[in-house]
Amino acid sequence: xxxxxxxxxxxxxxxxxxxxxxxxxxxxxxxxxxxxxxxxxxxxxxxxxxxxxxxxxxxxxxxxxxxxxxxxxxxxxxxxxxxxxxxxxxxxxxxxxxxxxxxxxxxxxxxxxxxxxxxxxxxxxxxxxxxxxxxxxxxxxxxxxxxxxxxxxxxxxxxxxxxxxxxxxxxxxxxxxxxxxxxxxxxxxxxxxxxxxxxxxxxxxxxxxxxxxxxxxxxxxxxxxxxxxxxxxxxxxxxxxxxxxxxxxxxxxxxxxxxxxxxxxxxxxxxxxxxxxxxxxxxxxxxxxxxxxxxxxxxxxxxxxxxxxxxxxxxxxxxxxxxxxxxxxxxxxxxxxxxxxxxxxxxxxxxxxxxxxxxxxxxxxxxxxxxxxxxxxxxxxxxxxxxxxxxxxxxxxxxxxxxxxxxxxxxxxxxxxxxxxxxxxxxxxxxxxxxxxxx
Numbered sequence: 001x002x003x004x005x006x007x008x009x010x011x012x013x014x015x016x017x018x019x020x021x022x023x024x025x026x027x028x029x030x031x032x033x034x035x036x037x038x039x040x041x042x043x044x045x046x047x048x049x050x051x052x053x054x055x056x057x058x059x060x061x062x063x064x065x066x067x068x069x070x071x072x073x074x075x076x077x078x079x080x081x082x083x084x085x086x087x088x089x090x091x092x093x094x095x096x097x098x099x100x101x102x103x104x105x106x107x108x109x110x111x112x113x114x115x116x117x118x119x120x121x122x123x124x125x126x127x128x129x130x131x132x133x134x135x136x137x138x139x140x141x142x143x144x145x146x147x148x149x150x151x152x153x154x155x156x157x158x159x160x161x162x163x164x165x166x167x168x169x170x171x172x173x174x175x176x177x178x179x180x181x182x183x184x185x186x187x188x189x190x191x192x193x194x195x196x197x198x199x200x201x202x203x204x205x206x207x208x209x210x211x212x213x214x215x216x217x218x219x220x221x222x223x224x225x226x227x228x229x230x231x232x233x234x235x236x237x238x239x240x241x242x243x244x245x246x247x248x249x250x251x252x253x254x255x256x257x258x259x260x261x262x263x264x265x266x267x268x269x270x271x272x273x274x275x276x277x278x279x280x281x282x283x284x285x286x287x288x289x290x291x292x293x294x295x296x297x298x299x300x301x302x303x304x305x306x307x308x309x310x311x312x313x314x315x316x317x318x319x320x321x322x323x324x325x326x327x328x329x330x331x332x333x334x335x336x337x338x339x340x341x342x343x344x345x346x347x348x349x350x351x352x353x354x355x356x357x358x359x360x361x362x363x364x365x366x367x368x369x370x371x372x373x374x375x376x377x378x379x380x381x382x383x384x385x386x387x388x389x390x391x392x393x394x395x396x397x398x399x400x401x402x403x404x405x406x407x408x409x410x411x412x413x414x415x416x417x418x419x420x421x422x423x424x425x426x427x428x429x430x431x432x433x434x435x436x437x438x439x
Contacts, residue, residue, distance in 0.1 A: 009086035011037055011068050014104055014199045014337040016415045017049040018279070018439070020087075022066055027086055030068070037067035037090055045092075045102050046415050049280070049335065049438040054418025057410055064100055065093045071193065074166055074200050076207050078158060085207055089196055101407035104339035105195075111346035111403070112191045119258070119353050121237045121245065123191040123346055127198035127338055128232040128328075130176055130183045131205065132222045132436070135214045138179045148175035148182075155212040159184075162204045168197050177292075178227030188234065188326075191342060198231075198338035218334035219439040221282040221432050228286030230293055231334050233277075233341060234311065236326040237262065247325035252362045253301045253310045254325065260359040263299055263308055263327060265352020266345060267360055267381070270297035270307060271393035272400040273331070274384050276344045279416060280335035281387050281423045282435045287331060289368050294331040296367040297381040299360040306363065307331050307383065331383065334439055347403040388420050 009030050012022030023038040042058035072089030092103035099106035115121050135151070142148040149156065160170050169187040176183045184205075186197055202218060209216035221228045236246045237259060248256035255263065266273065278287060289295045292304050300306035313324040332341055361378040370378070384390035391413055394400055401409045423431055 005083075007084060007086055009088060011066050011072075011088045011090045013040075013066060013090055013092055014339060015045050015047070016102075016104070016337065016340070016412060017047065017419075018334060018336045019047070019049060020199060020203055021047065022087075022090065030086075030088070034068050034070075037065050037093075040064040040066040040092055042100075042102070045411060046418075048415060048419045048422070050419075050422060050434065052418075052422065054422055055414050057407075057414060063095055065095065065097075066090045067093050069105070069196070071196060074203060076162055076204065077165075078162075078211060080211075082211070087203060089199060101405055102411050104337045104343075105192075107404070107408065108192060108195055108339040108343040108346070111343040111350070115346050115350050116240075118350060120240050121258070121353075122240075122242075123235055123342075124188045124238060124326075125191050125194035125233060125235040125342060126171075126186060126188040127194060127201070128183065128185045128230075128234060129198070129201060129205075129218065129334065130178075130181060130229040130231070131216055131218045131334075132178070132180050132229060133182065133209060133214050133216045134180065135212075136180060142175065142179070143177045144175055146175070155208060155214060158211065159205060159208040162208055163201065166200055166204060168201060168204075176227070178229075179223075181227060181229065188236075191346070195338040195342050202334060217436045217439055219282065219432070219435040220278070220280060220333035220335055221285040222436045224285065224428050224432050227291070228282075228293065229333060230286065230330065231332045231336075231338075231341075233329040233332050233345065234326050235329070235342075235345065244322045244325065246327070247322040249321075252359065253299075254321070255310065255359070255362075257359070258353060259327070261352040261355075261357050262349035263352065264357035264360050265348045265350065265355070266308060266329065267297045267299060267379070268352060268357060269344075269348040269397060269400055270331070270381060271384055271390065272397035273344050273348060275387070275390035275394035275416065276412070277329070277332040277336055277341045278390070279387065280333070280435055281420060282428075282431055283333050283335060284384070284386050284390075285428070285432070286333065287383060290366075295383060296375070297383055298363045298367055298378075300363045303363070304330070305366070308360075310362075335435070344400070344403065348400070351399055387416065391416055391420070
């Protein structure tokens, strides 16, 4: 009897640890599985990035369904005779078919629905990823250098091709500042699609790197003292007619009143947000002063050390500025689920709109050169300096805990405090190595 090789499809979720986990079944069963998916367990969400469960509020009890999303398919066929890889992103549902309280994708859906219902607005976003890859010579002169791409052409070509084959539109791929560090961007998309694409991009990158015998890491810090890997979240707002609403000529920085209140909400909750957007112990090795990453909760125009940056745009007369205008949140990295990151930003911005928070001061120069009193007068706050400090700030922020809800809020704090406890006493170089392997 001839054995017919079968393919497996894995239905996955992006969890609290920013890991993509799931279960597989024969590809031939995919259509019949699209309604009920596979069985899932509440405590699975508590697996941390090191593959451990230090604590769980769920224990061994409960059952869920991990159900494929209609837009979640990733198919990787490199046409080289190797098996085709099939992954589908999914939603975590209760056995009654309702969104589970701790499903990150459902959390983002809830945030986007609230933004539309309360403010009549939609979010457009794009996740800008930095990553480290081995397999190339490391030269001190290779920051942003064309030479840095040499030897990686087969990987780059397959990676960009795989992104496009899976519905992502690559925008840029470039050698970054750090050793063996690169950056990839894709075109903006509606909020939920943008988060789906961020998850897909990371998995496609890992798969393609493995095909070419490379190791890749999106960890926020691979080597102590060297530029870390951020995820810069670009976003803008549109009204119900699909028209952009973030830009208004004549206002400071060109920022419209509604976008200014949205930005103010993010800054007002910045300390709590960091617990979700920069959620690893080594995330705070990247968020350092004068390192081209965020260190203070401020809004600035074209300043890459601001937490919120107004991005540049061509200033020629034939450019539609409103359609190019966007803000960039720079206090994020790939240790987080994109769904949780974007959902928290949306809820914080909506809170600013709801409370009609005043326009933030548009800062210029280094906030560190100001006294604490001067920063306070300008509304510039400090970001947390450690993950445990960020988690305390999240727990103390009643509004932010309300967005998460009691079940996800408790699970999130327990999960991340367990991660902090596991890493206590480990020397920083070893921590960087552990997180580099995890991400």
